[in-house]
Amino acid sequence: MKRIMLVCAAGMSTSLLVTKMQKAAEEQNIEADIFAISESEVDKNLGSKDVDVLLLGPQVRYLKSSFETKYKDKHFPIDVINMADYGMMNGANVLKHALGLIG
Incomplete structure (x- = not known):
């Protein structure tokens, strides 16, 4: 089971x-828990569950370096979702990117 957290400004634009992404995972027979939250909910969520990767929406890309510092002891990759994939809502590409980061 891969746990993928998406973070955006309000948690709604990534829903x-x-x-x-869930549809793409099902089509590829990949077990994944994929969820979106607002930037203000990250600490609370990471306190109650582990994630395999954290992806930031392009609108909150500025958080990447501070998140990398803040969560370095959690040992999961943090990256920004490709703007074109985000704009086109290309779930398959974003899932592929997330899985690539997980390794």
Whole structure:
């Protein structure tokens, strides 16, 4: 089971992307827990569950370096979702990117 956390400003703009990523995961027989939250909920969520990768929406890309510092002891990759894939809501590409980061 891969746990993929998407973070955006309010947690709402990524909900459609989550749906498309879940559909792509099902089509590829990949067990994944994919969810979206707002930047203000990250600490609370990471306190209660482990994640395999954290992806930032392009609108909060500025958080990447501070998150990398803050969560370095958690040992999961943090990256920004490709702007074109985000804009096109290309769940398959974003899932592929997330899985590539996980390794």
